[in-house]
Amino acid sequence: MRCAVYIRVSTDKEEQKASLKYQKELFYRYIEEKGWDIYEFYMDVQTGTTGKRINLQKMIEEDQAKKFDIILAKELSRLAHNGELSYKIKNLCESHGIHIITLDNAINTLIGNTNMFGLYAWMYEQESQNTSNRVKETIRTRAKKGLFKSSNPQYGYEVREGTLYVRDDNTSSIVKRIFEEYLAGSGRQSIPRRLYNKDISTPADLAGKKNAGDKWNDLTIKLILTNPHYVGDLVQNRSTTVSVTSKKRRQVERGNQIIVKDTHEAIIPRDVFDAVQQQLKIRTKFITAPKKHLFTNVLFCYDCGKGMWYRSNRKGYV
Numbered sequence: 257m258r259c260a261v262y263i264r265v266s267t268d269k270e271e272q273k274a275s276l277k278y279q280k281e282l283f284y285r286y287i288e289e290k291g292w293d294i295y296e297f298y299m300d301v302q303t304g305t306t307g308k309r310i311n312l313q314k315m316i317e318e319d320q321a322k323k324f325d326i327i328l329a330k331e332l333s334r335l336a337h338n339g340e341l342s343y344k345i346k347n348l349c350e351s352h353g354i355h356i357i358t359l360d361n362a363i364n365t366l367i368g369n370t371n372m373f374g375l376y377a378w379m380y381e382q383e384s385q386n387t388s389n390r391v392k393e394t395i396r397t398r399a400k401k402g403l404f405k406s407s408n409p410q411y412g413y414e415v416r417e418g419t420l421y422v423r424d425d426n427t428s429s430i431v432k433r434i435f436e437e438y439l440a441g442s443g444r445q446s447i448p449r450r451l452y453n454k455d456i457s458t459p460a461d462l463a464g465k466k467n468a469g470d471k472w473n474d475l476t477i478k479l480i481l482t483n484p485h486y487v488g489d490l491v492q493n494r495s496t497t498v499s500v501t502s503k504k505r506r507q508v509e510r511g512n513q514i515i516v517k518d519t520h521e522a523i524i525p526r527d528v529f530d531a532v533q534q535q536l537k538i539r540t541k542f543i544t545a546p547k548k549h550l551f552t553n554v555l556f557c558y559d560c561g562k563g564m565w566y567r568s569n570r571k572g573y574v
Contacts, residue, residue, distance in 0.1 A: 262315060411427055413485070421520065432524065435524055551573065
């Protein structure tokens with residue numbers, strides 16, 4: 257029997273790394289006792305609620321190519337904390353004649369022990385949901401105390417002991433510049449272009465995010481212009497995940513958001529922030545379709561070089 261061994265831990269903390277080593281030793285002993293062969297170890301450091309794990313996906317692909325006979329896991333939760341994903345793996349194995357065995361003896365398709373599969377799949381998903389609910393409640397409690405709870409602070413700020421502080425660099429002046437230029441009439445396309453031309457680092461780049469680009473864009477500018485943290489208020493719980501098995505997020509109604517005023521130093525005065533919100537509504541509400549006019553695409557923008565066109569609500573060319 258060729259064995260594919262799947263090992264997973266949720267985080268890269270030291271105790272979890274020790275668990276990886278311990279799980280590996282368990283499988284070496286188990287496979288040696290059975291007289292089977294190891295095809296490959298597949299190891300992921302990621303939550304079990306998602307199927308987007310590199311080595312899990314690799315194992316599934318090689319399952320379809322029938323490169324092994326058995327999938328071994330310490331328990332079903334190592335493969336998945338998600339009922340839908342659990343059944344997907346089970347159905348794939350059945351269609352390709354591959355067995356699943358867990359070392360806790362809960363699942364062993366080699367001897368027909370599959371009656372409890374559905375129950376275990378449901379139990380592990382519920383366990384993940386309960387854990388998620390406890391984490392969310394802890395975060396809500398911290399937010400109500402005026403403590404910043406997100407992993408990354410807003411551009412222009414840093415976090416020290418749960419409180420936002422203005423960064424000791426030029427980022428706060430960039431935030432002020434964005435607000436000033438927007439109020440002066442610049443759009444959410446021309447502002448990011450000028451920032452890029454000045455080689456100013458993007459928020460994602462500054463935060464060290466994976467695949468962070470060096471180009472500012474319309475959405476980044478909008479997120480800065482609409483963020484109430486810049487007036488010194490903490491507005492948290494603005495969005496939440498749809499469920500423990502989905503990374504999609506939905507917006508939380510204003511009445512259910514957690515708002516604590518004057519928790520940190522403001523970068524933008526309230527009257528300026530309010531004026532920008534009003535402009536955002538006006539510009540969105542009265543945007544008209546471009547109409548051909550005498551100088552359409554004859555006049556060119558000094559900043560970007562593109563052809564200009566007439567907007568009646570602005571009584572001029574843009």
